[in-house]
Amino acid sequence: MALVLDxxxxxxxxxGECRPRIARLIERIGRPPGLAVILAGSNPASQVYVGSKTRxxxxxxxxxxxxxxxxxxxxxxLLAMVAALNARTxxxxxxxxxxxxxxxxxxxxxxxxxxxxxxxxxxxxxxxLLSTGRPGPxxxxxxxxxxxxxxxxxxxxxxxAVVVGRSDIVGKPMAMLLLAENATVTIAHSRTADxxxxxxxxxxxxxxxxxxxxxxxxxxxxxxxxxxxxxxxITSAEEAxxxxxxxxxxxxxxxxxxxxxxxxxxxxxxxxxxxAYTPVPGGVGPLTIAxxxxxxxxxxxxxxxxxxxxxxxxxxxx
Ligand code: NAP
Numbered sequence: 001m002a003l004v005l006d007x008x009x010x011x012x013x014x015x016g017e018c019r020p021r022i023a024r025l026i027e028r029i030g031r032p033p034g035l036a037v038i039l040a041g042s043n044p045a046s047q048v049y050v051g052s053k054t055r056x057x058x059x060x061x062x063x064x065x066x067x068x069x070x071x072x073x074x075x076x077x078l079l080a081m082v083a084a085l086n087a088r089t090x091x092x093x094x095x096x097x098x099x100x101x102x103x104x105x106x107x108x109x110x111x112x113x114x115x116x117x118x119x120x121x122x123x124x125x126x127x128x129l130l131s132t133g134r135p136g137p138x139x140x141x142x143x144x145x146x147x148x149x150x151x152x153x154x155x156x157x158x159x160x161a162v163v164v165g166r167s168d169i170v171g172k173p174m175a176m177l178l179l180a181e182n183a184t185v186t187i188a189h190s191r192t193a194d195x196x197x198x199x200x201x202x203x204x205x206x207x208x209x210x211x212x213x214x215x216x217x218x219x220x221x222x223x224x225x226x227x228x229x230x231x232x233x234i235t236s237a238e239e240a241x242x243x244x245x246x247x248x249x250x251x252x253x254x255x256x257x258x259x260x261x262x263x264x265x266x267x268x269x270x271x272x273x274x275x276a277y278t279p280v281p282g283g284v285g286p287l288t289i290a291x292x293x294x295x296x297x298x299x300x301x302x303x304x305x306x307x308x309x310x311x312x313x314x315x316x317x318x
Contacts, residue, residue, distance in 0.1 A: 005154075005283060007286040011290045022062060033299070040073050111124070121136070122139065130177070137299065163206045174229075196216075208229035217273055230262070
C-alpha cells in the first residue's frame, strides 16, 4: 500500500517549531513578527486565501494586517503602499496577493517589495539567491514540499526527480530546491516531447500543472514518490466520474457540493502505482501557509540580528 504523505500532520509539526521561535523573538525584541498583506480588489478566491493566512498568523501570535485597496487601485497607489510598508520596522513580511487587478503593473509592484521582507521569495534578488545556493527566503509551496519529503525521510540525493511545470512560483523554484538536495532534476512543461515517458523515469515526480487529473498511470514509475501540487476545482459531473469513478465517497461529496478539488494527478493512479503520494486535498495545500509563517519569522529573526540575506554567509557548502 502506498504511503500517504499527510500535509496536515507536517503543517502541525511546522507550526510546533514556529511557536518557540516567536516566543524567543517577543522576549528579545518586545514584539512578535509582523506580516502585512495587500489584498487588492474583491477576488473571492484571494479573499479566502488571505483569510486563511491571517487566521494562521493570529493562531501563532504573529501580528498581521490586511490592506484592502479597491479593484480600481493604480500601480502608483500600490507602489506607495509598498513603500510605506517597507519603511515600517515592525513589519517583517509583505505579501502581495495575486492576481492583482488587470490595470496594475504587477511585476513593478512585486519588484518594489524590499527583498528582505519578501516572504514569498518572488523578488528577482531572492530568486538569484536560491539559484546560486545562497541562504534566502524560499517560495512557500516548494519549500513546504521539501520540508514534507524530509519529514517522511523520502530520499532525494542521487534520485531522478521530474518537475512538471515551470512557473516562477512553483515549478522553477521546486526544481532548484531539489537540485540543492542533490537530486538529478528534469523540468518538463507543455512542450515536452513524450511527457509520460519522461515522467516515468522519475523516482520523485512533482506535478505543478493546473490540469485536473492529467497525470495518469502511464506517467508513474511503480513505487515512485508523487507530489501533486495541483488545485483544480471541477464542476462537471462527467469530469468527476472520470476522476473519482471507483470512489463512491468522493462522488457523493461531489454530488452534495456540486464541485470538488482535484489535483493534477489521477488519484486512483497515485494510490495504485506510487510508493508514496500527497493526496488532494490534504497534501501540499496545508504546507504553503505554514511556510509563509516560517518565512515571516525568519525575516523577523534577521531584522532582530540586523543581518540581511545577501550579507549572510554565502558558502553554500557551509
Ligand atoms: P502555471 O503558472 O499556470 O504553470 C503551469 C505549468 O504547467 C506551466 O509551466 C505549463 O507549461 C505547464 N503545463 C500546462 N499544461 C501542460 C501540459 N498539458 N503538459 C505539460 N505541462 C503543462 O501554474 P502554477 O502557478 O505553477 O500552479 C500549478 C498548479 O499548482 C495549479 O493547479 C495551482 O492551483 C496549484 N498550486 C497549488 C499551490 C498549493 O499551495 N497547493 C500553490 C501554488 C499553485 P508552459 O510553461 O509550457 O506553458
